[in-house]
Amino acid sequence: MLNPDDRIAMAISGGKDSVSLLRILFELETKFPRVQMTALTIDEGIKGYREEAIAIAAKNCEELGVEHRVFSFKELYGDTLDELVLKLRSLRGEISPCSFCGVLRRKALNQAAREISADKLVTAHNLDDEVQTGLLNLIHGDIARNARVEPILEPQHPKFVTRVKPFCRIPESELALYALLDHVTFQTHPCTYRETSLRNEIRHIVNRLEFNHPGVKYAISSSFERLRPALKTMVSSVKIQDCSSCGEPTVGHICKPCEMLQKIGVL
Ligand code: SF4
Numbered sequence: 001m002l003n004p005d006d007r008i009a010m011a012i013s014g015g016k017d018s019v020s021l022l023r024i025l026f027e028l029e030t031k032f033p034r035v036q037m038t039a040l041t042i043d044e045g046i047k048g049y050r051e052e053a054i055a056i057a058a059k060n061c062e063e064l065g066v067e068h069r070v071f072s073f074k075e076l077y078g079d080t081l082d083e084l085v086l087k088l089r090s091l092r093g094e095i096s097p098c099s100f101c102g103v104l105r106r107k108a109l110n111q112a113a114r115e116i117s118a119d120k121l122v123t124a125h126n127l128d129d130e131v132q133t134g135l136l137n138l139i140h141g142d143i144a145r146n147a148r149v150e151p152i153l154e155p156q157h158p159k160f161v162t163r164v165k166p167f168c169r170i171p172e173s174e175l176a177l178y179a180l181l182d183h184v185t186f187q188t189h190p191c192t193y194r195e196t197s198l199r200n201e202i203r204h205i206v207n208r209l210e211f212n213h214p215g216v217k218y219a220i221s222s223s224f225e226r227l228r229p230a231l232k233t234m235v236s237s238v239k240i241q242d243c244s245s246c247g248e249p250t251v252g253h254i255c256k257p258c259e260m261l262q263k264i265g266v267l
Helices: 016-029 050-064 073-077 081-091 097-115 127-139 143-148 172-181 198-212 216-235 256-263
Strands: 007-011 036-043 067-072 120-122 162-164
Touching: 007 016, 007 097, 016 036, 016 050, 016 172, 036 050, 036 073, 036 097, 050 067, 067 073, 067 097, 073 081, 073 097, 081 097, 097 120, 097 256, 127 143, 127 172, 127 198, 127 216, 143 216, 198 216
Parallel strands: 007 036, 007 120, 036 067, 120 162
Antiparallel strands: none
């Protein structure tokens, strides 16, 4: 996933997974003096939630002496997520706050990683996240997207930064235990919008399945892994081009974030 001379952009939200990953990467980095690491936090603008997370991310970076940069939805898109959610109401539930947030954050992270000339964008997605994403794509009828849910996502366009997910085979419960045993300072209360998301429903279903039938998460993840080569052939002819609105890479004429922002009249 990583080379001894990589410039690493590490996405840190302030939650247990990203703070633990930051600390582990920092420890590894000391053995590889040519590695450079910058931590990136995206401030979506979620009142009563994100301020605390940013402070925790900043504190952890400061303790380790890791450069920390914050990029906000407000400066990138002109509105905070809270402001965008108010505008989303006109769509009567067509787009959930979390879909909006996820799509805009992915774009913001890639732009931020590119801005610091990173070779790799490291995220702390765990096994649970990957299983939920795979199932979400299935439920949305967007199976081809699962071709891109993988531990190392090589860029298909020069404007994309290679994304790597070192924790993608580690269950969330084990990461929580690690963070507690390592006395990591992390944000414990969840985002206000989490309860409204389809991902959260899937989280509950998969957790119940795992409780009753241990091993289910690994089984689902390995099924998606085995399907991936076939899915990749399906999407191999898809051309990535520049979005006609913002110039960021996309499969269509216009990228998903711009399409969503247009829908609510922001663009
Ligand atoms: S729970 Fe939803 S709205 Fe909140 S940070 Fe996560 S994706 Fe964004």
